[in-house]
Amino acid sequence: MFNKRTKIKELLSQEPKNQLVTVMGWVRTFRNNQFVALNDGSTNTNLQVVLELGKFNDNLLKRITTSASLKITGTVVPSLGKGQKIDLKAAVIEILGDSDGEKYPLQPKKHSLEFLREIAHLRFRTNTFGSVFRVRHSLAFAVHKFFNDKGFVYMHTPIITASDAEGAGEMFKVTTLPLDGTAPKNSDGTINFKEDFFGRATNLTVSGQLEGELGATALGDIYTFGPTFRAENSNTARHLAEFWMIEPEMAFYDLEDNMNLAEEFIKYIIKYAMDNAGEDLEFLKQRLADEEKSLPQDKRSEMGLIEKLEFVCNNNFERITYTEAIDILKESNHNKKKKFQFPITGWGMDLQSEHERYLVEKHFKKPVILSDYPKEIKAFYMRQNEDGKTVAAMDILAPGIGEIVGGSQREERLENLVRRMKEMNVPAEELWWYLDTRRFGTIPHAGFGLGFERMVQFVTGMSNIRDVISFPRTPGSAEF
Ligand code: ATP
Numbered sequence: 001m002f003n004k005r006t007k008i009k010e011l012l013s014q015e016p017k018n019q020l021v022t023v024m025g026w027v028r029t030f031r032n033n034q035f036v037a038l039n040d041g042s043t044n045t046n047l048q049v050v051l052e053l054g055k056f057n058d059n060l061l062k063r064i065t066t067s068a069s070l071k072i073t074g075t076v077v078p079s080l081g082k083g084q085k086i087d088l089k090a091a092v093i094e095i096l097g098d099s100d101g102e103k104y105p106l107q108p109k110k111h112s113l114e115f116l117r118e119i120a121h122l123r124f125r126t127n128t129f130g131s132v133f134r135v136r137h138s139l140a141f142a143v144h145k146f147f148n149d150k151g152f153v154y155m156h157t158p159i160i161t162a163s164d165a166e167g168a169g170e171m172f173k174v175t176t177l178p179l180d181g182t183a184p185k186n187s188d189g190t191i192n193f194k195e196d197f198f199g200r201a202t203n204l205t206v207s208g209q210l211e212g213e214l215g216a217t218a219l220g221d222i223y224t225f226g227p228t229f230r231a232e233n234s235n236t237a238r239h240l241a242e243f244w245m246i247e248p249e250m251a252f253y254d255l256e257d258n259m260n261l262a263e264e265f266i267k268y269i270i271k272y273a274m275d276n277a278g279e280d281l282e283f284l285k286q287r288l289a290d291e292e293k294s295l296p297q298d299k300r301s302e303m304g305l306i307e308k309l310e311f312v313c314n315n316n317f318e319r320i321t322y323t324e325a326i327d328i329l330k331e332s333n334h335n336k337k338k339k340f341q342f343p344i345t346g347w348g349m350d351l352q353s354e355h356e357r358y359l360v361e362k363h364f365k366k367p368v369i370l371s372d373y374p375k376e377i378k379a380f381y382m383r384q385n386e387d388g389k390t391v392a393a394m395d396i397l398a399p400g401i402g403e404i405v406g407g408s409q410r411e412e413r414l415e416n417l418v419r420r421m422k423e424m425n426v427p428a429e430e431l432w433w434y435l436d437t438r439r440f441g442t443i444p445h446a447g448f449g450l451g452f453e454r455m456v457q458f459v460t461g462m463s464n465i466r467d468v469i470s471f472p473r474t475p476g477s478a479e480f
């Protein structure tokens, strides 16, 4: 057996009692032929390994370069240096992998996030990305724990699908037909997808919701947590072409139940990350504060990262209707002074991210749940309200991010649903299986979708979504 190592994070919590341990990791720095700062990814804190002068031969010492990988056995002793409680006094050093320190792209200096995106295969080895990905893990684990503890069933919805949940999403096509112009055609010149692998046109899923509803209308409460794909050509700091979405769907829930669950869920996973990745959040808080030092005062966050997270956990989200939001925006000085790029034209308009951010960041200064949107700007499956104009939709807006959750109570009345599908040109024949849930024991139900990367952005304070997913897919970019 090779791996009998102690992880550095664990080791740093032990008392130094001359105990013999083995560690493995990568060299961050090597000073004076005596001090190795070793990192193994379990924490940003490096282990200081002390090499007694004269004990190791020169040939070995030369091979201890930045990013070389080492296996070291030694004893744990109190540190004489400042900044750490313990040192590892090396007895045996084995080089697992050499590294040409000169050619290694990560030099011990500050690199920009943009540069690190170009070497995304190595950026995990920086403190920033070490922290981001450990926090991301913590949040992912919390997602499962939250739903599992509430008796939800984790449902895996298909990645390849023939349906488009949003009605008009930009989708990636999935096909095995040749792309060189020789694909079989119909008499009208269009591609004959009957000849394709699945005997029909298919695409990568934009949402697991419709299938999720099938699960919820039998199992009760389900959630999905998987990748979704959108070929939207929006090059923003909040959009990816491939992102992970959490979509719970609950039987016997109305819109208010839905909001309550979403709010509880967001607070829970934030709290979980604070309790289990506190050290990494401390690091990220400092990183953000340093980054913001270069910004003008009015562009800086009012609260530090951890303060912000605590604030979100300890305060109720503001809940207002779309109609109230439009009134607030219309009456705002910001609008009157024509400071919005898209002026508030009135009821019925779709809210832009600048409007959403004004509401959360300037007006309420806390997360906001907006509900009851005009039916024209929302999907066909949302439950129609009595007023005939709005639907039981809700979006949750977060400071610094904008929309983080989109959800609704679903239209459970067959007639209403079919009528709305006709009005919106959604082909009812193709969704016969979806409509069956309304034919055979229909129930009130609701659900929402939370974009996982936007949540990770919110918790880590990273301003670009490309920096919270290991290998971002965006327009023009699919390296690694
Ligand atoms: P937006 O208006 O920001 O594009 P949307 O209205 O298209 O969002 P939904 O279709 O409601 O979003 O998707 C549910 C959630 O998925 C959103 O609230 C958001 O958190 C996340 N999301 C949507 N599109 C993306 C994307 N391209 N990249 C990352 N996350 C996304």
Ligand code: MN
Pocket: 232
């Ligand atoms: Mn979108």
